Amino acid sequence: MQLPPADVVHIWTVPLTATAATVSRLHGLLGLRERLRAADRAPADWWRRHVVSHAAVRAILGGYLDREPSSLRFGYGRWGKPRLAGLEFNLSHTGDLALLAVSAQRPVGVDVEGSRPDFPAVAFADRYFPPAERELVAAAGPEAPAVWRRLWSRKEACVKAAGARAALGLSLAVAGPGDLRRVRDSSGLLPGTWLLRDLPAPEGHAACVALDGDRPFAVTHQTWIADEAVRHREVP
Ligand SMILES: CC(C)(COP(=O)(O)OP(=O)(O)OC[C@H]1O[C@@H](n2cnc3c(N)ncnc32)[C@H](O)[C@@H]1OP(=O)(O)O)[C@@H](O)C(=O)NCCC(=O)NCCS
Structure with missing residues (x-):
């Protein structure tokens, strides 16, 4: 997958709904920090949204960087903004909806x-x-x-x-x-x-x-659907 050209932002819409089987599969993509976050006290809905949103970030960014989603290692800024070498991105979520913005450099x-x-x-x-x-x-x-x-x-x-x-x-x-x-x-x-x-x-x-x-800058829109990504083997 090609990174956006300069002065274009790719916006990915990610519905945070998925079957239990998909959530269990996507869980395998997460890093330790993501797996441990509130794992022992999270309500089921929170956990599903957390797993799907963070797996989506890994699957989509891994696609741009031509890397295995589970191999990505994030850094964190002073106030916790996740960072990854090679591109710029940001995630937001509310309820069953997440948006992921991806930019090449800005x-x-x-x-x-x-x-x-x-x-x-x-x-x-x-x-x-x-x-x-x-x-x-x-x-x-x-x-x-x-x-x-x-x-x-x-x-x-x-x-x-x-x-x-x-x-x-x-x-x-x-x-x-x-x-x-x-x-x-x-x-x-x-x-x-x-x-x-x-x-x-x-x-x-x-x-x-x-x-x-x-x-x-311009914006383009795409959608990532967890169950389809698993069904079409887009995630390992
Ligand atoms: C960054 C911040 C403005 C986002 O708040 P929000 O509207 O609740 O959350 P959103 O859904 O829009 O974004 C959350 C995502 O942004 C990213 N993020 C986290 N910290 C970030 C930051 N400082 N800057 C940019 N992005 C950040 C993460 O990917 C996070 O996803 P995750 O929580 O699933 O890991 C808020 O959390 C904040 O002020 N953080 C700074 C640290 C702090 O003061 N924490 C106490 C908050 S009350």
């Missing part, structure tokens, strides 16, 4: 947000967002959760491109059109410049990808 961040029933969107924005965004959320009435979700997915995409932590992105100004929006942190908490693109997402969700730097 650091990338992706975020998908599901609905959070009872989340105090207006109060949260009022406390943490810049003034113009507070007003947007407050003025949205019943749409406040959706407006909050859109803004939050953009902030998180930037934070994740930077390999930082969520708190550092709260004050980023991200409102406005979501097509190649340029973002720079005036507070200096999160050094860098990113271009954003909102991504299609299911009803009640918001998703966004951020790419490091100023050059415009």
Whole structure:
């Protein structure tokens, strides 16, 4: 599989549903760190999503690098961003949905947000967002959760491109059109410049990808389905 050309991001949609047999098979691809993570206390749904999402990352990235998925060795940034020599990538998940963004060289961040029933969107924005965004959320009435979700997915995409932590992105100004929006942190908490693109997402969700730097970029979409990958022997 060819890495994306410069200034193209591949977005992989990964449904985190799979049969028990597939989950058991995919478990064999994981490294020790992934296997041990909460293994003794994870609810079954969490475990299935964890195994499928991390196996998908290995299968897809192994495909780009022409390496066995189980042989990949990840490094981790200061705030835990996984890294791999030879490409840039980022994973996000909510419920039964994961997105994986892959770029050849420019650091990338992706975020998908599901609905959070009872989340105090207006109060949260009022406390943490810049003034113009507070007003947007407050003025949205019943749409406040959706407006909050859109803004939050953009902030998180930037934070994740930077390999930082969520708190550092709260004050980023991200409102406005979501097509190649340029973002720079005036507070200096999160050094860098990113271009954003909102991504299609299911009803009640918001998703966004951020790419490091100023050059415009395009996005292509593909889907990875665990049961099919196992059935077609795409994973060993
Ligand atoms: C990175 C962060 C913003 C993502 O939060 P999130 O919306 O809950 O998670 P997402 O589903 O979008 O992304 C999770 C994935 O991003 C990747 N990731 C982890 N840390 C990352 C970071 N600092 N930057 C970019 N990507 C990161 C991992 O692949 C992770 O997948 P995994 O949890 O299955 O291993 C958040 O976890 C954070 O702030 N981390 C920094 C460390 C920290 O402060 N932890 C306490 C969090 S309350």
